[in-house]
Amino acid sequence: MDLTTILFLVLAFLIITFSAAVVILPNPIYAALSLAVTMISLGFMYFLLQAYFIAGVQLIVYAGAVMVLFVMVLMLFDLRKEIAAFSGSKFSSLLKILCGLFFTGAIIIAIRQGVIALSVSAGEPTPAEQIEMVKNLALRLFTQYVLAFEALGVLLLVVAVGVVAVARSRGGTHAHHN
Amino acid sequence: MGQDAFEITINTAKMLVIFLLMVQLVPVLVWIERRGSAFIQSRLGPNRVGPLGLTQLLADAVKFLQKEEFLPEHGQGLIFYAAPVMALIPAALAFASIPLSAPIHINPFLWNGHKFGPYDFEFQSFHFGVGIVYVLGVSSLGAYSLLMAGWGSSNKFSLMGALRASAQTISYELALGLSLVGAIMVFGTFDFSQMIQFQSQPLTSLLGVHMSIPAMNWGIFYQPLGALLYFASTFAETNRLPFDLPEAEGELVAGYHTEYGGLKMLMFYIGEYGHMMVGSALMVTFYFGGYLIPGLTVAQVHSHLATWLHLGANPAAIVTALALHVVFFIKVFFFLWVFVWVRWTLPRFRYDQLMDLGWKTMLPWALANVLLTAGWMLFKGMH
Amino acid sequence: MPTITNTAAVTVTIVTLNHYLALSGVVFAIGMIGVLLRRNAIVMLMGIELMLNAVNLAMVAFAHYRQDASGNILAFFVMTVAAAEAGVGLALAVNIFKRFKEVNIKYFEHLKG
Structure with a gap:
C-alpha cells in the first residue's frame, strides 16, 4: 500500500467513526466536538484530493468558525443532560x-x-504547481462563475441582517437605559 | 519526504528539531517576560537561581512536575485533559510550515564509500503551496482549546473566560485575515517562499526617492497599514494585553485556565507563547523580509562566508543557512519583545470597547486597505 | 479494493473515485439518520452540516478525478451557503432557548404566527 491509500483509510475511518458519534452521543457538546473532528479530517482529505485551497477554506470556515459557533452556543446553554435526546x-x-x-x-x-x-493524475504537485492550481480556481471563480459569486455576496448580506434581527436582545453592554 | 534514506532521515530530524525549537523557546520567553516586566517597572525580577536568573526556568519546570494532579468536581474528565493538548497542537502545526531560513542546495558528496546527493533542503517541516491559508486554518483551531478548557473545568469563571476568549478570537480572525489580503495581492502568492523571493529583490524607490538596496523590497514599504492592523489583531488572537479580557484577573480569577495547574498549565503557556511566535514569524515573513539581511542577497552571504571561513560549497551552504536562522530569530525576537513591552505598558480595554474596535474600526480599515491596494496596483500596472 | 499490477510486478492498491463516492454516501446517510432521529434542534442542524459536507466530498473527488476545477468552486459555494444556514439556525435556536430553556424541535411550532 502506498502512502495515499494508508492516509485515505485512516481519514475515512476517522470520518465515519466521528460522524456516527455525532448521531449517537446523547450529550450535544460531545456531538459538536465529534463533528469538529469530522470536519478537520475532511479538510485533510481535501489535501489528499489536491484541492489545497478548498482544504484551507474548510479548516478556516467549517472547523474554525461554524463549529466553534456551534460549540459556543451549546456551552452557553450548558445542556448537561438532555430530556428526550432521541x-x-x-x-x-x-x-x-x-x-x-x-x-x-x-x-x-x-x-x-x-x-x-x-484518470488519476500522477504524483504530488510541487508548491509552485499548487499555486497555479489556486490561480486557475480564482480565474474560473471570477469569470465563469462571477454571477453566482455576486449572488452569494447578496445572500450573506441578507443573512447577516436577518440573524441580527432574529437574535437581537434588549439589554447587554450596548443597551440604552431609560 | 525524500528519495533515499539520508534525505528521509534529515527531513524527519528537521521536523523534530523545529517542534523542539518552538517548545524550548517558551522558557526563554517566560524569562524575557519576567525580567522585561521587572525592567519596565524598575524591579529586579527573578535573579537568584543561576546567572541572571536564567536557571529559574529549570526550577520552575521541576516545580510544575511535582504539582498535584487533580480533576475539579463535576469536571468533564476527557475534555478537561484534552484541552491543554489542543492548545499546543495548532501553534506547533502552524509554526512548522513557516520557512526559517533560505533553502540550501547540497552538491553530490562521497561518504563511507557511497555517493549521496544532490539534495535540496528547505527549513520548514512541510511546504504547502497555500502556506498562509493553511496557517490561518490551523491556528483557527486554537479556539477549541479555550472552549474545552472553560466547559470541562465546570467553573463559572472558566466558562465565562472561555466564551469571551472564543468570541474575541473569531471576531479578530476576520480583521487578521483581511489585513493580510493586501500583502497577498502585492506578492501575488500564498506561498511563503515565493513571498520572500519577492522581497529579496532590490528596493528601487521609496516615497519618490530613487535608490537601490539589495534584498530590501520588504512588504512593510507596500503595506504599512496592513502591517499595523495585522500586528494589532495578533494581540487579540493571542489573548494578550491590552486584549486579555478572557483572563482578566480582577473579574474572572484567571479565565479559562483557572482550574489548571502543573504541567497542564505549562501546556497552555506553551500554546500561548507558540501563538505569539507564529504571529511574530508571520509578521517577519510578510512585512520584514523573513530571513533576509538588508543590503545582502543570499548568494552574497554564501560567497562572503565561503571566502572568509575558507569553506567548500557544501559547508558554506550549511553555515549560510545557520546564519540566516539567526537573522530570522533576531527579527522574531524583536516582535516578541514588543509583545512583552505592550503588555506592561498599556491598560486593558473594556469588553464592549474590544468588540467595537474589532468590528467597527479594524475590519473597515482592513477592507479599505484591500481596496486601496487594489487601486494602487491597478494604477501602477503590477501583475 | 481493486489492485493493478505495474511493470515491476509489484501489486499496488489504489484509491479510486468510487471509494470517495462510497465514503460520501455513507456520511450522507449518517447525517440523514441524525436529522431523522435526534430531537435537539442544534444536533439536527449538525446532521444537515454532515450531509452538506458529504456532498462537498463527492464534488471535490469528482473535480480531482476529472481534472476540472468546477467541482471545487461548487464546493466553495456550498460552504458559504452552509455557513449562512448555520448562522440563521443558531440564531433561531438561541431564541427558542431563551423562551423555553430547551432547544427541542417540538418548541419550533410556536414560531408560526
Whole structure:
C-alpha cells in the first residue's frame, strides 16, 4: 500500500467513526466536538484530493468558525443532560435507521454499477504547481462563475441582517437605559 | 519526504528539531517576560537561581512536575485533559510550515564509500503551496482549546473566560485575515517562499526617492497599514494585553485556565507563547523580509562566508543557512519583545470597547486597505 | 479494493473515485439518520452540516478525478451557503432557548404566527 491509500483509510475511518458519534452521543457538546473532528479530517482529505485551497477554506470556515459557533452556543446553554435526546418510539427509530441503511446501500450499489476509475493524475504537485492550481480556481471563480459569486455576496448580506434581527436582545453592554 | 534514506532521515530530524525549537523557546520567553516586566517597572525580577536568573526556568519546570494532579468536581474528565493538548497542537502545526531560513542546495558528496546527493533542503517541516491559508486554518483551531478548557473545568469563571476568549478570537480572525489580503495581492502568492523571493529583490524607490538596496523590497514599504492592523489583531488572537479580557484577573480569577495547574498549565503557556511566535514569524515573513539581511542577497552571504571561513560549497551552504536562522530569530525576537513591552505598558480595554474596535474600526480599515491596494496596483500596472 | 499490477510486478492498491463516492454516501446517510432521529434542534442542524459536507466530498473527488476545477468552486459555494444556514439556525435556536430553556424541535411550532 502506498502512502495515499494508508492516509485515505485512516481519514475515512476517522470520518465515519466521528460522524456516527455525532448521531449517537446523547450529550450535544460531545456531538459538536465529534463533528469538529469530522470536519478537520475532511479538510485533510481535501489535501489528499489536491484541492489545497478548498482544504484551507474548510479548516478556516467549517472547523474554525461554524463549529466553534456551534460549540459556543451549546456551552452557553450548558445542556448537561438532555430530556428526550432521541425521537419517538423504538419502532419508528428502527424504521428511520433502516431507511438510512437502505439509502446508503442504494447509493453504493449505484456507484458499483458505474465506472471503476477515471484518470488519476500522477504524483504530488510541487508548491509552485499548487499555486497555479489556486490561480486557475480564482480565474474560473471570477469569470465563469462571477454571477453566482455576486449572488452569494447578496445572500450573506441578507443573512447577516436577518440573524441580527432574529437574535437581537434588549439589554447587554450596548443597551440604552431609560 | 525524500528519495533515499539520508534525505528521509534529515527531513524527519528537521521536523523534530523545529517542534523542539518552538517548545524550548517558551522558557526563554517566560524569562524575557519576567525580567522585561521587572525592567519596565524598575524591579529586579527573578535573579537568584543561576546567572541572571536564567536557571529559574529549570526550577520552575521541576516545580510544575511535582504539582498535584487533580480533576475539579463535576469536571468533564476527557475534555478537561484534552484541552491543554489542543492548545499546543495548532501553534506547533502552524509554526512548522513557516520557512526559517533560505533553502540550501547540497552538491553530490562521497561518504563511507557511497555517493549521496544532490539534495535540496528547505527549513520548514512541510511546504504547502497555500502556506498562509493553511496557517490561518490551523491556528483557527486554537479556539477549541479555550472552549474545552472553560466547559470541562465546570467553573463559572472558566466558562465565562472561555466564551469571551472564543468570541474575541473569531471576531479578530476576520480583521487578521483581511489585513493580510493586501500583502497577498502585492506578492501575488500564498506561498511563503515565493513571498520572500519577492522581497529579496532590490528596493528601487521609496516615497519618490530613487535608490537601490539589495534584498530590501520588504512588504512593510507596500503595506504599512496592513502591517499595523495585522500586528494589532495578533494581540487579540493571542489573548494578550491590552486584549486579555478572557483572563482578566480582577473579574474572572484567571479565565479559562483557572482550574489548571502543573504541567497542564505549562501546556497552555506553551500554546500561548507558540501563538505569539507564529504571529511574530508571520509578521517577519510578510512585512520584514523573513530571513533576509538588508543590503545582502543570499548568494552574497554564501560567497562572503565561503571566502572568509575558507569553506567548500557544501559547508558554506550549511553555515549560510545557520546564519540566516539567526537573522530570522533576531527579527522574531524583536516582535516578541514588543509583545512583552505592550503588555506592561498599556491598560486593558473594556469588553464592549474590544468588540467595537474589532468590528467597527479594524475590519473597515482592513477592507479599505484591500481596496486601496487594489487601486494602487491597478494604477501602477503590477501583475 | 481493486489492485493493478505495474511493470515491476509489484501489486499496488489504489484509491479510486468510487471509494470517495462510497465514503460520501455513507456520511450522507449518517447525517440523514441524525436529522431523522435526534430531537435537539442544534444536533439536527449538525446532521444537515454532515450531509452538506458529504456532498462537498463527492464534488471535490469528482473535480480531482476529472481534472476540472468546477467541482471545487461548487464546493466553495456550498460552504458559504452552509455557513449562512448555520448562522440563521443558531440564531433561531438561541431564541427558542431563551423562551423555553430547551432547544427541542417540538418548541419550533410556536414560531408560526
